[in-house]
Amino acid sequence: MKSKKSWLLWATIGLLAGGGLAWLRTPATVSTPTTSAPTTAPAENIEPSLTQRCRDAAATLEPQLDPTFSVLVDPPFVVAGNMRTTDLAAHMEHSVLRPAAAMWQAYFTHQPDQPITVLLLTDRGVRPGEDKNPGYAYRTWSQKLFGEQAANSYGYYEPDRRTLIMNIDTGSGTLTHELTHALIVYDFPDPPDWFNEALATLHEQCRVEENGLVGLPNWRLPALQQAMADGALRPLADLVTKNDFRTNQEGLNYAQARYFAMYLQHRNKLREFYSYYRGHRDNPVAAIEHVLGKSMDDVEKTFLAWVKTLRFE
Numbered sequence: 344m345k346s347k348k349s350w351l352l353w354a355t356i357g358l359l360a361g362g363g364l365a366w367l368r369t370p371a372t373v374s375t376p377t378t379s380a381p382t383t384a385p386a387e388n389i390e391p392s393l394t395q396r397c398r399d400a401a402a403t404l405e406p407q408l409d410p411t412f413s414v415l416v417d418p419p420f421v422v423a424g425n426m427r428t429t430d431l432a433a434h435m436e437h438s439v440l441r442p443a444a445a446m447w448q449a450y451f452t453h454q455p456d457q458p459i460t461v462l463l464l465t466d467r468g469v470r471p472g473e474d475k476n477p478g479y480a481y482r483t484w485s486q487k488l489f490g491e492q493a494a495n496s497y498g499y500y501e502p503d504r505r506t507l508i509m510n511i512d513t514g515s516g517t518l519t520h521e522l523t524h525a526l527i528v529y530d531f532p533d534p535p536d537w538f539n540e541a542l543a544t545l546h547e548q549c550r551v552e553e554n555g556l557v558g559l560p561n562w563r564l565p566a567l568q569q570a571m572a573d574g575a576l577r578p579l580a581d582l583v584t585k586n587d588f589r590t591n592q593e594g595l596n597y598a599q600a601r602y603f604a605m606y607l608q609h610r611n612k613l614r615e616f617y618s619y620y621r622g623h624r625d626n627p628v629a630a631i632e633h634v635l636g637k638s639m640d641d642v643e644k645t646f647l648a649w650v651k652t653l654r655f656e
């Protein structure tokens with residue numbers, strides 16, 4: 344089932360050579376409604392006011408950029424990048440719209456009612472010399488727009504501004520990761536860190552399908568397998584109950600959470616766990632036992648045995 348439907352507005356702001364601002368309104372894909380459209384189907388739920396707010400956000404953003412930028416609007420997204428419109432549109436389709444549609448199909452019942460801004464920065468096309476400094480455009484624009492140092496080399500999400508800023512030259516994995524954080528909160532407010540990061544990291548290396556994102560082994564696996572071999576991995580029950588994700592072995596927590604989400608997906612239980620846990624967030628152990636139908640000890644054993652079978656080269 345196609346998740347993007349009907350009267351989708353695809354508005355483009357183009358910076359004209361003369362410095363003017365043009366709105367190009369192109370009718371988007373008009374598809375026939377599905378026979379059993381879910382009540383939460385993406386585009387049908389977009390209020391005109393959200394479209395207007397996205398246009399307003401784009402119009403506010405555009406004067407802060409320079410003529411190398413293109414800006415595209417597809418509610419709830421406002422996507423800008425220092426590249427040609429066709430290149431930006433390709434990034435937007437591949438790394439924003441398709442993953443978002445898949446997340447809405449897979450888990451998130453409620454969609455954003457406010458604009459989400461995505462800034463994609465590339466060093467291609469920057470002045471000679473600046474391109475010898477990887478991440479130059481990303482760091483420069485992070486400073487220019489927000490007055491702050493970029494948090495890392497890849498990209499980050501600013502919840503207060505509802506803005507993702509990305510060094511797109513490093514690939515799209517971080518974008519899909521941060522996009523997960525930007526979208527989940529409209530459906531699962533204030534999600535526990537372990538689960539928020541479990542889903543986001545699952546998505547950073549995945550195959551995007553129309554009805555979901557299928558996680559694949561990635562660079563976080565070797566550290567997890569090494570910790571298992573060393574007997575240094577803490578029990579899963581601790582990870583999901585102790586509320587110390589950021590302060591106690593954070594790197595390993597990411598890996599353990601990611602591969603537990605991938606294990607749930609492997610058991611075809613991730614979708615069910617998401618919706619059940621959202622309603623029972625105070626007792627994650629009981630939620631895991633309920634959805635997987637076995638004790639936490641048994642879950643842990645089968646989870647770890649499965650992790651041992653994975654390979655990442």
Ligand SMILES: [Zn+2]
Nearest residue numbers: 520524540543
């Ligand atoms: Zn994250």
